[in-house]
Amino acid sequence: xxxxxxxxxxxxxxxxxxxxxxxxxxxxxxxxxxxxxxxxxxxxxxxxxxxxxxxxxxxxxxxxxxxxxxxxxxxxxxxxxxxxxxxxxxxxxxxxxxxxxxxxxxxxxxxxxxxxxxxxxxxxxxxxxxxxxxxxxxxxxxxxxxxxxxxxxxxxxxxxxxxxxxxxxxxxxxxxxxxxxxxxxxxxxxxxxxxxxxxxxxxxxxxxxxxxxxxxxxxxxxxxxxxxxxxxxxxxxxxxxxxxxxxxxxxxxxxxxxxxxxxxxxxxxxxxxxxxxxxxxxxxxxxxxxxxxxxxxxxxxxxxxxxxxxxxxxxxxxxxxxxxxxxxxxxxxxxxxxxxxxxxxxxxxxxxxxxxxxxxxxxxxxxxxxxxxxxxxxxxxxxxxxxxxxxxxxxxxxxxxxxxxxxxxxxxxxxxxxxxxx
Numbered sequence: 573x574x575x576x577x578x579x580x581x582x583x584x585x586x587x588x589x590x591x592x593x594x595x596x597x598x599x600x601x602x603x604x605x606x607x608x609x610x611x612x613x614x615x616x617x618x619x620x621x622x623x624x625x626x627x628x629x630x631x632x633x634x635x636x637x638x639x640x641x642x643x644x645x646x647x648x649x650x651x652x653x654x655x656x657x658x659x660x661x662x663x664x665x666x667x668x669x670x671x672x673x674x675x676x677x678x679x680x681x682x683x684x685x686x687x688x689x690x691x692x693x694x695x696x697x698x699x700x701x702x703x704x705x706x707x708x709x710x711x712x713x714x715x716x717x718x719x720x721x722x723x724x725x726x727x728x729x730x731x732x733x734x735x736x737x738x739x740x741x742x743x744x745x746x747x748x749x750x751x752x753x754x755x756x757x758x759x760x761x762x763x764x765x766x767x768x769x770x771x772x773x774x775x776x777x778x779x780x781x782x783x784x785x786x787x788x789x790x791x792x793x794x795x796x797x798x799x800x801x802x803x804x805x806x807x808x809x810x811x812x813x814x815x816x817x818x819x820x821x822x823x824x825x826x827x828x829x830x831x832x833x834x835x836x837x838x839x840x841x842x843x844x845x846x847x848x849x850x851x852x853x854x855x856x857x858x859x860x861x862x863x864x865x866x867x868x869x870x871x872x873x874x875x876x877x878x879x880x881x882x883x884x885x886x887x888x889x890x891x892x893x894x895x896x897x898x899x900x901x902x903x904x905x906x907x908x909x910x911x912x913x914x915x916x917x918x919x920x921x922x923x924x925x926x927x928x929x930x931x932x933x934x935x936x937x938x939x940x941x942x943x944x945x946x947x948x949x950x951x952x953x954x955x956x957x958x959x960x961x962x963x964x965x966x967x968x969x970x971x972x973x974x975x976x977x978x979x980x981x982x983x984x985x986x987x988x989x990x991x992x993x994x
Contacts, residue, residue, distance in 0.1 A: 614740070618648035621739040625749070632753050638760045646732045648739070655773040656741050666879045666904045667926035673713055673908035674915060682708045682916035685717050692807055696794075700814035701824035706892075707810050709912035710899060714781040718806070727770045730755050730784070734775040744774075751775045754784030763791075763799045770803070778802030779809035781899075782816075790816040820898045821891065828896060828910035829874065829889040831862040831922055834882075840979045841968060843876045843886065845903070846961070850874070854888060862923035879903055881981025885924030931984045941982055944990040945970060 622643055629639055685708055686693065693704035711717055720726050734755055737748030755775065759766055771777035775784065782791060782802055791800040794811035802809040834843075835858030842857070852870035859876070861867065862885070874888040887907070896906040911922070933941065935957035942952040942959075945966045953962030964980040971978040971986075 614650065615648045618736070618739050622646065622735060625735075625738070625752070628749070629753060629756055632757070634753075634756045634760055638756060641766050642731045642756055642759055643735070644766070646729065646735060649728065649732055649736045649773075650740075652728070652733055652736045652773045653740050656737065656744060664904075665926075665928075665930070665932045666907070667884075667928055669904050670908055670911065673905075674912045678712045678716065678912065679915045681717050681719075682712050682912065685711070686916060689806065689810075692810065696811055696814045700811070700818040700822075702814040702817045702822050703824075703913065705913040705917045706817070706828070706896070706909065707813055708916050709909045710813055710896075711780055711810065712912060712916075713905070713909055714776070714899075715779050718779050721770075726772075728773055729766075730769045730771050730775050730777055731759075731766065733771070733773055734784075737775070748775070751784045754788055758784055758787060763801065764803060768803055779806060780813040782812060786816065787812070790819065816898065817895055820895045822895050823891055826869070826872070826890060826892055828892045828906070828913070829887050830867070831924065832859050832876075832886050832888050833862050833923075834859060834878075834886050840878070840882060840977055841972075843878045844961070844964065844968075844980065845875055845877045845889075848873050848875050851888065859886075859888065877903060878979055878981070879907065880926055880930070881983060882977045882979040883927040883930075885922050885926070927983075933982055933984065933987060937987055938982065941967075941987050941990065944987075 626639060630636075682705075686704065693707065696702065696707065697704055715721070731752065734748045734752040737744045738752055739745070739748070741748065752775075755769065758764060759769065769777065772781060776782060777784065777787065779802055787800070787802065790812055791802060792808060792811040792815045793800045794807040795801075795805050797805070799805075800808055800812065802812055832854075838858065850870060851867040851872050851874055854874060854876065855867065855870070872890055874890050875893075876886065876888055878884060878886045889906075893906050893910060896909050897903075899905070899909075915921075938957040938959055939955050942955045942957070942963055945952050945963070946955065948970065950966035950969055951962060952966045953960060959967075959982050964982075967982060967986065968978040968980040970990075971980070974989075976989075
């Protein structure tokens with residue numbers, strides 16, 4: 573590919589129709605030329621994308637002043653695209669994920685914050701009905717109680733992150749554009765300055781990591797200063813989280829779920845995370861709490877999950893587990909929040925042990941697993957490396973037909989058995 577000339581890059585940085593003044597500085601153009609044609613081409617395309625997005629922003633009511641300020645100094649960030657395909661709650665073994673999410677340091681710091689913000693947490697419980705320990709757990713999971721803001725490698729400008737996703741990530745381009753418009757509206761409303769609007773690679777912002785659309789609908793000004801400041805105001809951040817959970821249907825004075833023990837003869841087809849029964853009905857099937865206590869409300873409805881297969885811990889999840897997933901739609905994340913909340917409260921670790929000798933399959937291996945199952949006549953719903961309900965049902969059917977425990981867990985052992993013609 574021919575290296576882009578200074579003149580060509582300068583032309584790309586100029587005005588286009590009614591687009592506001594350039595957001596590309598001369599220093600950025602020099603950097604583009606000095607770091608190789610691959611980066612220069614991506615950066616030039618990114619700046620063109622920003623110009624082309626201006627009419628969309630203008631139609632949404634964004635002023636040129638807001639747009640210029642938002643994109644001043646914005647650059648294409650290839651690290652965001654790499655992070656998008658490597659989210660830990662989806663690619664790590666659940667036990668490794670939980671080791672980090674519910675670390676001794678995070679538990680200790682959570683208890684410290686519980687004492688430090690006792691008055692605020694009491695006020696939030698009274699107003700929103702959400703357990704303080706869950707609020708602390710989300711705060712710990714999302715920003716390590718604000719410590720993340722001290723790590724420049726983890727914090728990114730929100731506008732730049734969302735624009736990069738909109739420009740370069742095919743799977744998340746719609747998300748990136750939608751959230752970018754919402755972020756621009758936040759700036760225009762004056763809740764935060766562009767330089768202070770920072771967050772994760774995916775555009776989640778502040779102490780408790782709200783995406784911009786959620787911020788617009790759920791963020792709360794709890795400290796009364798006229799701004800919904802989730803970046804520097806702990807009261808606003810925790811109140812916004814409490815408001816999100818409350819409006820999502822949080823059930824006060826109820827937990828997220830229970831670790832349970834399954835009988836040896838259990839029908840694992842029921843552990844697909846979709847079958848709902850009352851705790852009393854699950855009890856009649858031989859399921860008990862892991863430490864032997866009775867269920868406090870036998871009429872509560874629950875779903876059974878076994879996130880590491882039959883060889884790992886099992887859990888009955890209540891409605892509040894699904895409410896936590898409004899933050900992040902991964903079972904591993906919600907389990908991490910629930911367990912961290914319990915540990916901050918003073919509870920102990922899980923009774924069951926994780927099958928740490930096993931491993932998560934790579935995306936290539938997951939696609940191979942789907943291919944092998946399809947060849948045997950089981951419908952996985954496609955070969956895309958995403959093991960959804962159809963793929964897990966296919967695994968269960970194959971396991972049952974081959975005399976194995978039908979837990980639906982895509983382990984390395986299972987793939988090896990399929991490869992050998994099992």
